[in-house]
Amino acid sequence: MKLAILEDPDSLHESGAYTYESCYTNCLKKNQLAQCPSVTPFEPNFMMCGKVKPCTCNDLNCFNCLSDSLFPNNLNNGNLHPEFKDKCSCPPPCESYTYKTNPNYSKLHAKNMAAMLGITGSEEDLEDDISANYVILNFFIKEHTVLTKKEEIVYRSANLFADIGNSLSLLLGLGMINIIEIFFCLFLIIIDRIRYFIKFRRLY
Numbered sequence: 001m002k003l004a005i006l007e008d009p010d011s012l013h014e015s016g017a018y019t020y021e022s023c024y025t026n027c028l029k030k031n032q033l034a035q036c037p038s039v040t041p042f043e044p045n046f047m048m049c050g051k052v053k054p055c056t057c058n059d060l061n062c063f064n065c066l067s068d069s070l071f072p073n074n075l076n077n078g079n080l081h082p083e084f085k086d087k088c089s090c091p092p093p094c095e096s097y098t099y100k101t102n103p104n105y106s107k108l109h110a111k112n113m114a115a116m117l118g119i120t121g122s123e124e125d126l127e128d129d130i131s132a133n134y135v136i137l138n139f140f141i142k143e144h145t146v147l148t149k150k151e152e153i154v155y156r157s158a159n160l161f162a163d164i165g166n167s168l169s170l171l172l173g174l175g176m177i178n179i180i181e182i183f184f185c186l187f188l189i190i191i192d193r194i195r196y197f198i199k200f201r202r203l204y
Contacts, residue, residue, distance in 0.1 A: 018093050018094075019093050020090055020093060023088065023090035023093075024088055024090060027087060027088035027089075027090070028069070028070060028087075028088070031069050031087065032066060032069045032070075035065060035068075035069045036062065036065040036066055036069060037062060037065070038057050038062050038066070092151075094151065102142075107131075108130055108131065108134060108135075108136065110123065110126045110127040110130050110131075111123070111126070113126075113130050113134060114126045114130065117134075
């Protein structure tokens with residue numbers, strides 16, 4: 001039986017509060033530490049950046065290592081959404097927040113983006129550069145509703161064994177009552193047969 005987790009003592013974050021997100025980021029960060037000579041300069045870095053390993057990549061091999069640790073075989077099979085569940089074990093948290101998303105996208109206008117960013121070049125180069133390196137993200141909250149789910153432990157292993165013991169004791173009690181009833185029935189049958197035999201002998 002898995003129980004919800006409130007805090008993670010091995011967390012790389014400052015707060016140590018356990019969430020699905022912190023569990024997976026910790027797992028991925030530790031995977032980077034095990035595989036690569038450096039780590040990406042984003043959270044969680046508080047307990048390692050500049051101490052355990054540097055947080056800067058100065059060559060292409062470092063970036064390739066970090067990319068492969070996050071997105072394994074990305075260049076070979078085009079896997080943009082790897083499954084981290086196979087690598088990380090993250091039990092359910094005591095408290096969690098879920099936000100439903102409805103994504104949509106549109107192509108960036110190369111000339112407008114180039115004018116806004118001050119980039120110069122041919123139209124073909126601008127389209128290739130902007131489509132490969134730039135993105136605009138907008139987040140909108142459709143409706144502000146709060147749904148609270150509280151998990152409580154309603155059944156423990158001790159309760160399970162107690163219920164099994166109560167059931168066995170109840171069955172044992174019923175068994176003894178049945179045995180007594182059977183013996184009593186046999187006793188009455190024997191008494192009745194004896195009386196019938198005595199009465200039969202008196203007649204003959």
